[in-house]
Amino acid sequence: MTYSYSFRVTTVRLFGLARLLTIWRASVYKLVFLELLIYCLLYATGSCVYRFALSQTQKKLFEKVVVYCGTLENVLPLTFVLGFYVSVVVQRWWSQFMNIPWPDRMMAYISALIPGLDEATVTLRRTLIRYLLLSEVLLLMAVSAPIRKRFPDVESLVQQGLMTNQEYELYTDEKVPHISSKYWLPTHWCAILLGRARREKKIKDNFSLTVLLNELSTYKSCLGTVFSFDWISLPLVYTQVATISVYGFFINTLLSRQYLNHTSVRAEFGPEVSAKYAIDLYVPIDTLLQLFFYLGWLKVAEQMLNPFGEDDDDFECNFIVDRNLKVGLYAVDGALRREPTLQRDVWWQSGDPRLSYTEASEKFAMADGWFGSAANIAVPSIAPTDSTASRINLLPGIPEVTPLAGAVDGDNDEEDGEDNDEDNDEEETGSRVGRRLSLLSRSLSHGREASAADFEAATSAAEAGRRLPPLLHELKKPA
Structure with a gap:
């Protein structure tokens, strides 16, 4: 059968x-x-x-x-x-x-x-x-x-x-x-x-x-x-x-x-x-x-x-x-x-339990362990630049992210009777405000302390858009 x-092919050998x-x-x-x-x-x-x-x-x-x-x-x-x-x-x-x-x-x-x-x-x-x-x-x-x-x-x-x-x-x-x-x-x-x-x-x-x-x-x-x-x-x-x-x-x-x-x-x-x-x-x-x-x-x-x-x-x-x-x-x-009775194992008092190797198996021991193929790649530190902020006129020192259109909605649903031109202006202003506030929020979520200039810039942008999103109420102005 x-x-x-x-067993004959456990190890690669000549004419195996x-x-x-x-x-x-x-x-x-x-x-x-x-x-x-x-x-x-x-x-x-x-x-x-x-x-x-x-x-x-x-x-x-x-x-x-x-x-x-x-x-x-x-x-x-x-x-x-x-x-x-x-x-x-x-x-x-x-x-x-x-x-x-x-x-x-x-x-x-x-x-x-x-x-x-x-x-x-x-x-x-x-x-x-x-x-x-x-x-x-x-x-x-x-x-x-x-x-x-x-x-x-x-x-x-x-x-x-x-x-x-x-x-x-x-x-x-x-x-x-x-x-x-x-x-x-x-x-x-x-x-x-x-x-x-x-x-x-x-x-x-x-x-x-x-x-x-x-x-x-x-x-x-x-x-x-x-x-x-x-x-x-x-x-x-x-x-x-x-x-x-x-x-x-x-x-x-x-x-x-x-x-x-x-x-x-x-x-x-x-x-x-x-x-x-x-x-x-x-x-x-x-x-x-x-x-x-x-x-x-x-x-x-x-x-x-x-x-x-x-x-x-x-x-x-x-x-x-x-x-x-x-x-x-x-x-x-x-x-x-x-049923076997419960007993303390031999490593009860040991903080580093190990099993021994025979002379025949010692060469197969993996002493250093395995931490992943990418664990030892050296990555240089990444520092934010001002080029992005200056190019799109956003808050200085905050890295560029994808603009979040609609992060701050306009007042179109609340203000009836305005013409289409005013609606478009408000949408553009709201989008710009949303970008600034979302960038500020991302900066704070990564542990970066907002400066007074950051807070004032975001506030002025919100006032220009005639609305203040709930995010500003969660920010604490630094002393």
């Missing part, structure tokens, strides 16, 4: 990835060697027929067919089709793994929110975990060949202890809708048990019940997603297009890559066409490399289309089931009976 080579080429299990050689062998036999047969079995007239016709097939090699966008197809398949493959349900979060919530070591409470917790695992096994029985071989029918679940006889009768009851897989039923039993536990005060409040039900819903959502991936496959037409492109290309190369008599082709088609036949390569190395790459690319997608099968890189579903059973039951029972 899944082959992990992570090249050493992986010697691995047979889960390798590209294992996937393509049969097709490669068949191709070599067919190619050799065609070459022998051309060299030894055809007459001169037949050879001329064969050469024309070979040259014509050579013009078709660049018709198919093989790299584009394969690249996009494999990309979609890999994304789908990883999404399926990320949606495999794990009971770890649920068993932590059950342990914390349903306390107690009496037999009834422990039985409740263990039953909840068993129902979660039962629903997962029922799902995997529907989508995974290895799990189906391990649990061929529902009766085998009773024999294995995942389901009781009473639960089997309820599961196989004719009243239960059977239009699809019934993996959802044990999770429904979980919800019923949680509701009963709340009524019996084993769950102390409604909030705890809500937390458990929300986590149960997340678990059920993962089950449904995995089932949907099995139901809704990648469109068959897409897979067919990629497959036909690859195999069509190599069927074409069985003819287009055949060696032809250089002199005959030169006389018939000219030197440009005959140049590729100048050397008689009994083994078409370049063609075999293309076969290896393109067919290997396609086989990668084929292996990832259904990761719940029996290929070398398919998911270890049997391990997942065994692990979840052991960990889940221990977490809600055995772990609660063996």
Whole structure:
């Protein structure tokens, strides 16, 4: 099943990835060697027929067919089709793994929110975990060949202890809708048990019940997603297009890559066409490399289309089931009976807690820490200039900002009957006053003390605009 080579590539070293080429299990050689062998036999047969079995007239016709097939090699966008197809398949493959349900979060919530070591409470917790695992096994029985071989029918679940006889009768009851897989039923039993536990005060409040039900819903959502991936496959037409492109290309190369008599082709088609036949390569190395790459690319997608099968890189579903059973039951029972006692940590009296390094790991220590890539950039101090103030005739010493039009509104809404010219003058004056007051406000907000000249300039500007905004009432004139 899944082959992990992570340890082999933990550190970059000389020919690090090249050493992986010697691995047979889960390798590209294992996937393509049969097709490669068949191709070599067919190619050799065609070459022998051309060299030894055809007459001169037949050879001329064969050469024309070979040259014509050579013009078709660049018709198919093989790299584009394969690249996009494999990309979609890999994304789908990883999404399926990320949606495999794990009971770890649920068993932590059950342990914390349903306390107690009496037999009834422990039985409740263990039953909840068993129902979660039962629903997962029922799902995997529907989508995974290895799990189906391990649990061929529902009766085998009773024999294995995942389901009781009473639960089997309820599961196989004719009243239960059977239009699809019934993996959802044990999770429904979980919800019923949680509701009963709340009524019996084993769950102390409604909030705890809500937390458990929300986590149960997340678990059920993962089950449904995995089932949907099995139901809704990648469109068959897409897979067919990629497959036909690859195999069509190599069927074409069985003819287009055949060696032809250089002199005959030169006389018939000219030197440009005959140049590729100048050397008689009994083994078409370049063609075999293309076969290896393109067919290997396609086989990668084929292996990832259904990761719940029996290929070398398919998911270890049997391990997942065994692990979840052991960990889940221990977490809600055995772990609660063996809680560690609270003790002071070894750094209780230390203001600088540290962990030591071994000699092998000391070189990886990061002594200075990390403060950000821009933390050590030296920035010169920024001093305000008078050029902006003198240019737009604003308060001296206050940096330029974007004018805030409308910061101080005119009296147009309050003074009815004035003509349009007066309104425009008031709007212009109000805008100028607003700019001065907003600049003064920004200066004060940055901790700059306003001078008497600043205050008087702002006041005179406000009087010129025939209004005093509320900002002036908050300013305190310096002594």
